[in-house]
Amino acid sequence: xxxxxxxxxxxxxxxxxxxxxxxxxxxxxxxxxxxxxxxxxxxxxxxxxxxxxxxxxxxxxxxxxxxxxxxxxxxxxxxxxxxxxxxxxxxxxxxxxxxxxxxxxxxxxxxxxxxxxxxxxxxxxxxxxxxxxxxxxxxxxxxxxxxxxxxxxxxxxxxxxxxxxxxxxxxxxxxxxxxxxxxxxxxxxxxxxxxxxxxxxxxxxxxxxxxxxxxxxxxxxxxxxxxxxxxxxxxxxxxxxxxxxxxxxxxxxxxxxxxxxxxxxxxxxxxxxxxxxxxxxxxxxxxxxxxxxxxxxxxxxxxxxxxxxxxxxxxxxxxxxxxxxxxxxxxxxxxxxxxxxxxxxxxxxxxxxxxxxxxxxxxxxxxxxxxxxxxxxxxxxxxxxxxxxxxxxxxxxxxxxxxxxxxxxxxxxxxxxxxxxxxxxxxxxxxxxxxxxxxxxxxxxxxxxxxxxxxxxxxxxxxxxxxxxxxxxxxxxxxxxxxxxxxxxxxxxxxxxxxxxxxxxxxxxxxxxxxxxxxxxxxxxxxxxxxxxxxxxxxxxxxxxxxxxxxxxxxxxxxxxxxxxxxxxxxxxxxxxxxxxxxxxxxx
Amino acid sequence: xxxxxxxxxxxxxxxxxxxxxxxxxxxxxxxxxxxxxxxxxxxxxxxxxxxxxxxxxxxxxxxxxxxxxxxxxxxxxxxxxxxxxxxxxxxxxxxxxxxxxxxxxxxxxxxxxxxxxxxxxxxxxxxxxxxxxxxxxxxxxxxxxxxxxxxxxxxxxxxxxxxxxxxxxxxxxxxxxxxxxxxxxxxxxxxxxxxxxxxxxxxxxxxxxxxxxxxxxxxxxxxxxxxxxxxxxxxxxxxxxxxxxxxxxxxxxxxxxxxxxxxxxxxxxxxxxxxxxxxxxxxxxxxxxxxxxxxxxxxxxxxxxxxxxxxxxxxxxxxxxxx
Numbered sequence: 001x002x003x004x005x006x007x008x009x010x011x012x013x014x015x016x017x018x019x020x021x022x023x024x025x026x027x028x029x030x031x032x033x034x035x036x037x038x039x040x041x042x043x044x045x046x047x048x049x050x051x052x053x054x055x056x057x058x059x060x061x062x063x064x065x066x067x068x069x070x071x072x073x074x075x076x077x078x079x080x081x082x083x084x085x086x087x088x089x090x091x092x093x094x095x096x097x098x099x100x101x102x103x104x105x106x107x108x109x110x111x112x113x114x115x116x117x118x119x120x121x122x123x124x125x126x127x128x129x130x131x132x133x134x135x136x137x138x139x140x141x142x143x144x145x146x147x148x149x150x151x152x153x154x155x156x157x158x159x160x161x162x163x164x165x166x167x168x169x170x171x172x173x174x175x176x177x178x179x180x181x182x183x184x185x186x187x188x189x190x191x192x193x194x195x196x197x198x199x200x201x202x203x204x205x206x207x208x209x210x211x212x213x214x215x216x217x218x219x220x221x222x223x224x225x226x227x228x229x230x231x232x233x234x235x236x237x238x239x240x241x242x243x244x245x246x247x248x249x250x251x252x253x254x255x256x257x258x259x260x261x262x263x264x265x266x267x268x269x270x271x272x273x274x275x276x277x278x279x280x281x282x283x284x285x286x287x288x289x290x291x292x293x294x295x296x297x298x299x300x301x302x303x304x305x306x307x308x309x310x311x312x313x314x315x316x317x318x319x320x321x322x323x324x325x326x327x328x329x330x331x332x333x334x335x336x337x338x339x340x341x342x343x344x345x346x347x348x349x350x351x352x353x354x355x356x357x358x359x360x361x362x363x364x365x366x367x368x369x370x371x372x373x374x375x376x377x378x379x380x381x382x383x384x385x386x387x388x389x390x391x392x393x394x395x396x397x398x399x400x401x402x403x404x405x406x407x408x409x410x411x412x413x414x415x416x417x418x419x420x421x422x423x424x425x426x427x428x429x430x431x432x433x434x435x436x437x438x439x440x441x442x443x444x445x446x447x448x449x450x451x452x453x454x455x456x457x458x459x460x461x462x463x464x465x466x467x468x469x470x471x472x473x474x475x476x477x478x479x480x481x482x483x484x485x486x487x488x489x490x491x492x493x494x495x496x497x498x499x500x501x502x503x504x505x506x507x508x509x510x511x512x513x514x515x516x517x518x519x520x521x522x523x524x525x526x527x528x529x530x531x532x533x534x535x536x537x538x539x540x541x542x543x544x545x546x547x548x549x550x551x552x553x554x555x556x557x558x559x560x561x562x563x564x565x566x567x568x569x570x571x572x573x574x575x576x577x578x579x580x581x582x583x584x585x586x587x588x
Numbered sequence: 589x590x591x592x593x594x595x596x597x598x599x600x601x602x603x604x605x606x607x608x609x610x611x612x613x614x615x616x617x618x619x620x621x622x623x624x625x626x627x628x629x630x631x632x633x634x635x636x637x638x639x640x641x642x643x644x645x646x647x648x649x650x651x652x653x654x655x656x657x658x659x660x661x662x663x664x665x666x667x668x669x670x671x672x673x674x675x676x677x678x679x680x681x682x683x684x685x686x687x688x689x690x691x692x693x694x695x696x697x698x699x700x701x702x703x704x705x706x707x708x709x710x711x712x713x714x715x716x717x718x719x720x721x722x723x724x725x726x727x728x729x730x731x732x733x734x735x736x737x738x739x740x741x742x743x744x745x746x747x748x749x750x751x752x753x754x755x756x757x758x759x760x761x762x763x764x765x766x767x768x769x770x771x772x773x774x775x776x777x778x779x780x781x782x783x784x785x786x787x788x789x790x791x792x793x794x795x796x797x798x799x800x801x802x803x804x805x806x807x808x809x810x811x812x813x814x815x816x817x818x819x820x821x822x823x824x825x826x827x828x829x830x831x832x833x834x835x836x837x838x839x840x841x842x843x844x845x846x847x848x849x850x851x852x853x854x855x856x857x858x859x860x861x862x863x864x865x866x867x868x869x870x871x872x873x874x875x876x877x878x879x880x881x882x883x884x885x886x887x888x889x890x891x892x893x894x895x896x897x898x899x900x901x902x903x904x905x906x907x908x909x910x911x
Contacts, residue, residue, distance in 0.1 A: 071875065203761065208870075211672050375684045376862025378761045403756040404860040407740060411748045412755045 040067035048483025060536035078109035117154035133258035143505035155453035159488035177239035184224035187236035215336035231364035235333030258324030279311035284340035301331035471511035473518035607888035667878035689863035696786035704794025712802035727792030739858035756860035842898035
């Protein structure tokens with residue numbers, strides 16, 4: 001009985017768990033003292049935050065670094081319940097983040113920008129850029145966006161994480177490009193890699209297996225990488241992230257109104273089961289993506305812009321867009337193409353996932369064919385002998401092996417059990433990998449960009465001068481050195497040359513490290529340290545204090561005048577009195 | 589006896605019901621945003637996000653989610669995983685992972701128990717001898733040693749330098765087997781590392797408990813009686829002392845049953861052993877509630893029934909326990 005009562009009470013108590021969150025951040029009212037959220041599990045975010053806190057102290061801004069778990073960090077970001085934060089975001093193959101991070105429409109919970117930046121002029125230029133299908137013209141507009149964003153500094157870019165990749169010495173033929181030699185943005189490595197020692201099996205160590213084998217549901221780097229090797233795409237990227245023809249002959253044609261794209265397929269393309277791959281499959285893929293609201297690869301962009309498609313013949317795929325979109329060719333071009341004859345009866349349903357490990361279902365047209373999957377151990381792909389790039393891939397099989405820890409992966413590479421790993425070498429192991437005679441280590445930038453962002457609505461960060469002063473006050477070289485142990489590349493713009501050489505504006509406004517300038521800006525703008533404790537007071541507080549000061553001075557002056565008057569009267573009275581006394585004495 | 593069974597059974601059922609309720613709410617009090625796991629990719633548009641959240645029922649009020657959970661549980665449906673994109677939880681738990689964990693944990697706990705009980709008894713008998721001191725120090729050292737460190741050392745020395753055991757996994761990548769014995773041999777070869785690590789880390793605990801419990805028994809009157817009757821040392825030790833001292837071990841084993849199912853996260857991670865322990869860790873990190881719930885429901889059922897069995901065994905073993 002007692003237990004039942006206890007259970008009942010417990011249950012009723014649990015049912016009233018509040019579902020709303022109490023506010024965390026209170027904007028300061030006096031001093032420029034702020035808690036800064038950093039991502040607790042990410043050492044780089046935490047240590048960069050500590051370096052920045054010390055630098056800002058020199059310009060009179062006190063930052064308290066608050067390592068925060070992502071379960072607390074993201075809700076606060078979405079609710080704009082913060083003043084200042086520092087962590088890494090991510091770049092895609094094309095710089096769509098320039099839209100997601102600066103357009104007003106993305107100022108919402110769980111959207112691209114967490115900083116509430118709204119600027120109608122910037123919006124107009126971004127909208128125009130998104131509608132411009134000529135890449136050169138679009139780039140001119142992108143330069144404008146980059147410049148305007150730099151003038152407004154809604155956030156300050158800090159650095160890109162470096163990508164160090166370790167290979168067994170005998171492997172060569174890989175391509176080092178932004179995001180690394182083994183990544184889903186790199187189409188060139190897997191078909192061209194070969195062993196000088198004649199090895200034909202290439203083993204990549206993964207920290208986890210793909211969470212799905214469906215190209216329509218792939219959402220993480222590892223599942224996208226799997227899909228990229230089994231399913232082919234119309235276009236690919238070169239080592240500068242510039243689109244190149246892949247399954248197509250030449251780049252697609254764009255109609256003059258920018259609303260129709262035509263892809264011309266290479267003749268003789270085949271699925272892994274021997275069926276011919278036609279333009280109909282291409283159109284089917286996009287129709288399927290839209291109809292089933294898939295989430296893989298570029299699904300979001302495709303669902304947004306796909307209107308209809310047609311295949312006038314087997315080699316021509318014509319796609320009509322709802323409206324012109326600057327990256328439509330890349331979004332459609334790098335979406336994994338699926339076979340209609342297999343998928344037309346498959347429903348993309350979360351309750352019944354497409355487990356793509358049935359050899360009859362896992363049919364693509366990519367350089368490798370699905371062979372075996374042993375859950376928790378490995379996925380084995382074998383060479384597709386009838387792939388369009390004749391003679392490639394140069395290896396016979398590609399194996400993804402699951403090894404949970406970095407120390408074991410490095411040992412396995414040194415020992416020769418695996419040939420490389422999917423992700424960048426963890427910083428603590430870079431020196432060991434470089435020193436190892438069995439390994440070669442490559443170096444480039446990764447897609448994770450660290451930034452320090454402001455809540456642009458919350459004072460004093462609503463003041464553009466405060467944001468600019470902070471931008472000047474940060475020594476990014478030092479941040480990389482201390483925060484990322486030197487394993488980062490400093491970024492000075494929102495579309496940095498290291499990642500987007502094509503889109504980067506070489507003349508964009510930058511904020512070189514200049515603490516004197518930062519101090520001058522803050523002084524000029526009225527953020528003064530009035531109590532001399534080394535921390536500036538807020539502008540509003542200073543203004544209030546100054547007004548009070550002035551009032552006090554006026555009162556004092558008024559008082560002084562009164563004193564002088566009284567003193568004068570007293571003097572006159574005394575003098576007059578003395579005179580009378582003197583006169584009396586004289587008379588007497 | 590019947591009353592005792594009914595009473596124990598009823599209390600086991602109530603405990604189970606409580607565990608099921610708690611199981612649902614515990615993970616929801618935990619800070620974490622499952623919608624992020626479901627959505628995953630930052631490029632996903634808000635509309636698609638909403639669709640996903642709806643498909644997983646995360647937009648429903650908490651009590652509706654709770655009723656659905658209980659209803660599904662009764663028909664054996666543990667739901668679908670967030671992180672593995674809708675794969676049924678039952679197929680994630682009751683598959684290769686469970687097999688791997690059962691074999692590894694079962695064998696290492698079993699061996700550690702046997703060694704612990706036997707060595708513990710002997711050490712207690714030869715109290716303060718050199719054997720006792722050495723075994724106690726060894727147990728204290730292994731018991732307090734971080735298990736992941738031990739595992740990494742074993743990998744480094746035996747896996748890398750001596751090349752005697754594989755570095756990771758449960759089978760050799762890409763190998764084809766002509767019969768089941770070949771498979772078993774490969775599997776056991778891979779299991780050597782984690783098995784030794786776990787056995788070493790478990791044995792100290794069992795040893796210390798057993799040794800203590802025997803020393804307790806030595807002070808009992810019936811030991812004096814046995815000695816007075818002129819029984820041989822081995823008879824006193826193994827007939828009277830050890831049998832009585834195993835009683836605490838029975839309740840200990842009932843608790844250890846959880847490990848059989850729950851696995852050892854650290855060891856599984858270090859050796860890339862594809863088991864339940866690693867799954868629990870990943871599910872916590874990814875806020876994958878259905879998987880966590882599934883594991884803990886099964887675990888609660890296991891522990892409660894193991895304790896129920898232990899109660900009955902106790903009643904048989906120890907006449908002092910009244911029904």
